[in-house]
Amino acid sequence: MSIKGRVAIVGIGETKWYKRGQSPDAEFKLCVAAIKAAAADAGVDPREITGFSSYSEDRNTPARLANALGVKDFAMSVMQWGGGGGGCCGAVANAAAGILAGYCDYAVVYRGLAQGQFGRFGQGAALNVIPGDMGYVMPYGMLSPAQLFVMRITRFMHEHGVNQSALRAVAMASYHHAQNNSRAIMRGKPLTEEAYDASRWITEPLHLYDCCQENDGAAALLLTTTERAEKLAQKPAVLLAAASGGDPRAGEFGASACNAPDYPTSNFKYVARRAFATAGLGPQDVDVLQCYENFTGGVVMAMVEHGFCQPDEVNALFTLANLKAPSGRLPLNTSGGNLAEVYMHGLSLITEAVRQLRGTSPNQVPNAKVSMVIGGPMVNPVSNLILGSS
Amino acid sequence: MNATVLPPGLPRPAPSVEGLGQAFWEGATRHVLCLQRCQDCRTWQGAPELICRHCGSYRLGDEELADTRGVLYSWQRVWYPVHPALKDAVPYVVVLVALPQAPGVRLVGNLVNDPGGPLPIGAALEAVFEDHHNADAEYTLIQWRLMS
Ligand SMILES: [Zn+2]
Numbered sequence: 001m002s003i004k005g006r007v008a009i010v011g012i013g014e015t016k017w018y019k020r021g022q023s024p025d026a027e028f029k030l031c032v033a034a035i036k037a038a039a040a041d042a043g044v045d046p047r048e049i050t051g052f053s054s055y056s057e058d059r060n061t062p063a064r065l066a067n068a069l070g071v072k073d074f075a076m077s078v079m080q081w082g083g084g085g086g087g088c089c090g091a092v093a094n095a096a097a098g099i100l101a102g103y104c105d106y107a108v109v110y111r112g113l114a115q116g117q118f119g120r121f122g123q124g125a126a127l128n129v130i131p132g133d134m135g136y137v138m139p140y141g142m143l144s145p146a147q148l149f150v151m152r153i154t155r156f157m158h159e160h161g162v163n164q165s166a167l168r169a170v171a172m173a174s175y176h177h178a179q180n181n182s183r184a185i186m187r188g189k190p191l192t193e194e195a196y197d198a199s200r201w202i203t204e205p206l207h208l209y210d211c212c213q214e215n216d217g218a219a220a221l222l223l224t225t226t227e228r229a230e231k232l233a234q235k236p237a238v239l240l241a242a243a244s245g246g247d248p249r250a251g252e253f254g255a256s257a258c259n260a261p262d263y264p265t266s267n268f269k270y271v272a273r274r275a276f277a278t279a280g281l282g283p284q285d286v287d288v289l290q291c292y293e294n295f296t297g298g299v300v301m302a303m304v305e306h307g308f309c310q311p312d313e314v315n316a317l318f319t320l321a322n323l324k325a326p327s328g329r330l331p332l333n334t335s336g337g338n339l340a341e342v343y344m345h346g347l348s349l350i351t352e353a354v355r356q357l358r359g360t361s362p363n364q365v366p367n368a369k370v371s372m373v374i375g376g377p378m379v380n381p382v383s384n385l386i387l388g389s390s
Numbered sequence: 391m392n393a394t395v396l397p398p399g400l401p402r403p404a405p406s407v408e409g410l411g412q413a414f415w416e417g418a419t420r421h422v423l424c425l426q427r428c429q430d431c432r433t434w435q436g437a438p439e440l441i442c443r444h445c446g447s448y449r450l451g452d453e454e455l456a457d458t459r460g461v462l463y464s465w466q467r468v469w470y471p472v473h474p475a476l477k478d479a480v481p482y483v484v485v486l487v488a489l490p491q492a493p494g495v496r497l498v499g500n501l502v503n504d505p506g507g508p509l510p511i512g513a514a515l516e517a518v519f520e521d522h523h524n525a526d527a528e529y530t531l532i533q534w535r536l537m538s
Pocket of ligand 1: 428429430432433442443444445446447
């Protein structure tokens with residue numbers, strides 16, 4: 001039994017986006033507001049939501065949310081293991097599986113972030129002793145996500161002759177699209193190639209503009225069967241595939257990741273194959289792509305591993321002209337992405353993928369029928385999904 | 391005199407609660423590279439585990455390498471310090487080092503002689519054992535020097 005065509009995203013909800021630490025509301029309140037907005041968008045009473053799915057140890061527990069929303073039954077609570085933003089599409093896959101299994105009729109996928117209220121992804125932990133896997137890397141000043149992942153990018157660029165201009169093009173596409181998005185944090189702050197080149201290093205070869213922002217806000221997706229979706233308020237975004245996992249040898253973050261037999265990878269080789277097989281589609285069928293920029297180099301690797309180009313074609317494909325809506329070869333991160341719209345650990349990429357199928361994107365790709373999301377690359381597990389207009 | 395590549399204040403390494411890595415870090419204090427190796431199929435494991443990932447054997451041992459040279463596999467030069475102890479220590483170079491004597495194994499360390507600019511992937515490195523004498527612990531980090 002395949003998931004293809006049986007479940008749809010019927011509602012999307014977002015709060016206002018804030019710079020990190022700027023939200024006037026507590027994280028939990030943001031999360032509730034996003035879920036209620038998703039239900040309202042679909043025309044569904046939030047009390048009908050009986051399934052809850054999130055990822056990366058979201059702090060807003062389903063038990064507290066079910067209580068706060070007054071749902072009629074609390075029937076499913078699923079957490080996608082680990083992986084930072086790698087789990088954003090996996091959380092959709094898990095919610096869809098629960099709906100197909102009959103555990104719930106309506107499930108919500110959500111992420112709430114008030115990074116001023118709590119810790120951040122971008123900061124290393126302040127500990128005195130690091131045992132085990134991380135003990136092989138942290139004492140050497142390899143602490144933050146950028147530092148943990150960047151050497152994969154360096155090695156990939158070395159093996160395939162990838163230029164810095166490819167990384168820059170990913171940043172340029174996000175900033176370009178953000179200028180048309182009234183909700184984007186970086187609207188009114190366009191990026192030029194000169195400004196990118198002149199920006200400071202975070203860790204070579206990543207410039208400041210290669211690394212995601214940190215933000216406050218919340219986003220939610222409401223899912224149900226395609227059958228029920230027919231009667232709801234919005235044009236459904238039908239799930240054609242959703243896959244998660246990774247290379248079984250990919251390891252975690254420390255020594256195990258550094259010793260992965262396949263090191264210079266986004267970890268999407270297995271997951272990309274499964275998603276396209278489920279959908280019965282290939283990269284040539286994708287009209288518009290949202291690809292999680294934790295770091296631009298990860299986007300390049302992930303797109304190569306999804307077959308959007310061969311490694312030796314990277315320098316040619318990755319130009320702003322090719323990546324911008326509406327007319328580029330492959331419009332990428334059309335709301336401004338993690339770099340320039342907002343960093344919601346991937347959920348705002350999925351809401352944008354839905355908008356592209358509804359025809360309501362700030363950078364609409366004409367007649368977009370196949371809309372893909374690639375979640376956070378280089379972590380383990382990773383995940384992706386493919387949405388269709390029917 | 392600062393004898394270490396990075397200033398004090400970073401977390402120190404330790405074996406896992408299961409004891410994985412104990413021989414490696416003890417070896418470092420004796421200035422040798424001591425790696426986990428399957429006693430049945432002879433596969434090296436750079437990230438130690440309770441089982442051989444290659445053949446499934448539980449018969450794992452620890453073996454010392456005859457020399458301490460490596461090859462530069464990848465690198466980064468860190469300019470933005472994310473830990474308070476590193477505020478005045480940037481830039482510093484982190485290297486990922488392949489060990490030809492132990493195929494498949496890679497170690498992370500710092501480069502003690504950064505020449506600046508892009509670093510030569512594939513270049514030969516030699517291990518530099520960096521002893522730390524802290525009030526609460528003695529340990530040794532394994533750093534790397536570009537051989538000329
Ligand atoms: Zn073995």
